[in-house]
Amino acid sequence: MSEAAHPGARPGHESRRILIVSASMGAGHDTVALELARRARDRGHEAHIVDVLGLLPHGLGTGLRRGYRSSVRHFPWAYAALHRVLLRRGTGRRPSGVPLARLAGDRLAELAARTGADVVVPVFHLGAQLTGHLRSLGRLRMPSVVFLIDFAVHRQWLHPGNDRYLCLTDEAAAEVRQDITTPAEVTGPVVAPEFLAPGPTAALWARQFDRLAPGLPPVLLSAGAWGTGTRLPATARLLAGHGYLPVVLCGRNERLQGSLTAVPGALALGWVADMAGLMHAAGALVDNAAGQTAVQALAAGLPVVGYRPLPGHGAEGVRRMAALGIADLAADETDLLASLDRLTTVGPDRRCRVAHGRSLFKGDVLTRLEELLDVTVG
Structure with missing residues (x-):
């Protein structure tokens, strides 16, 4: 059952708990996460942000961040090769991000349960792999709605276990629907x-x-x-x-x-x-x-x-x-x-x-989340 409406909630929408999965890779993902959380709290919802890199055990997240930053700064050819192998869309069998993401599975599932989240919203591709994996196993009871914040879709964003994708452009949403069966739609970007x-x-x-x-x-x-x-x-x-x-x-x-x-x-x-x-x-x-x-x-x-x-x-x-x-x-x-x-x-x-x-700023991600939760949770 959904909780009672918060006094600050948007008319017609009950107060919800939103768990946003970001990543401290540069500042872009955290910028989006913070703006989503601000909007949610302004409308009377409860919002939590977690860094997926911090959920990985044994310092793996720190190593990933340092390795990515070093390769982009000093060995761009190496990152270009990695992108071709791991990220670029295309046919044929390629390595998956699930084995790495699932190392954070227990921690994210526990956090989602502890915060009483009504929805989990990844804004980073490793987070999308993680939520899709957990949803496919039934270990996340609440829906996962991926906010795909890139103009060019790469394959590590995509996992069929997720419930929905919200995208910046019509082209990005079409590419998601082409590669997986998960519904995808356009909300446009998020900025302060x-x-x-x-x-x-x-x-x-x-x-x-x-x-x-x-x-x-x-x-x-x-x-x-x-x-x-x-x-x-x-x-x-x-x-x-x-x-x-x-x-x-x-x-x-x-x-x-x-x-x-x-x-x-x-x-x-x-x-x-x-x-x-x-x-x-x-x-x-x-x-x-x-x-x-x-x-x-x-x-x-x-x-x-x-x-x-x-x-x-x-x-x-x-x-x-x-x-x-x-x-x-x-x-x-x-x-x-x-x-x-x-x-x-x-x-x-x-x-x-x-x-x-x-013209890209055609909708509001949070409004769409509220509408989806009214149907799936309410």
């Missing part, structure tokens, strides 16, 4: 509300940019939470030499930030808490991963140009965004400059791109 409308801090960023480079369009260069990218100083020098203010987002990579401070005309930033204000003051985003930074840019009306993407899922995601018409994909320096010249200029190209990007 401050990305959807400019706040007062945007003007503060704009004044800072104007003091540094009067009249030059500021262009953000994203390197993710780990500060990972290919030839970022060279890209910053290119933009500074062609009439832009390159603002490099170095994440928590202090070494990268130090190297960028030597680039004349560039601004190197460490970890930025006010990404919404920063984006509303910028002219474009040069992106290499098609992750949450790119999603936030779309919400903020900031045109995105993919350039020198990270191997594997980064490259596939950047290509998919370009195929959807919500980003450019620059093959070389000439392409990059041409895209920025077009998209940082106020006019029909920029307006069309901004509108197309914002």
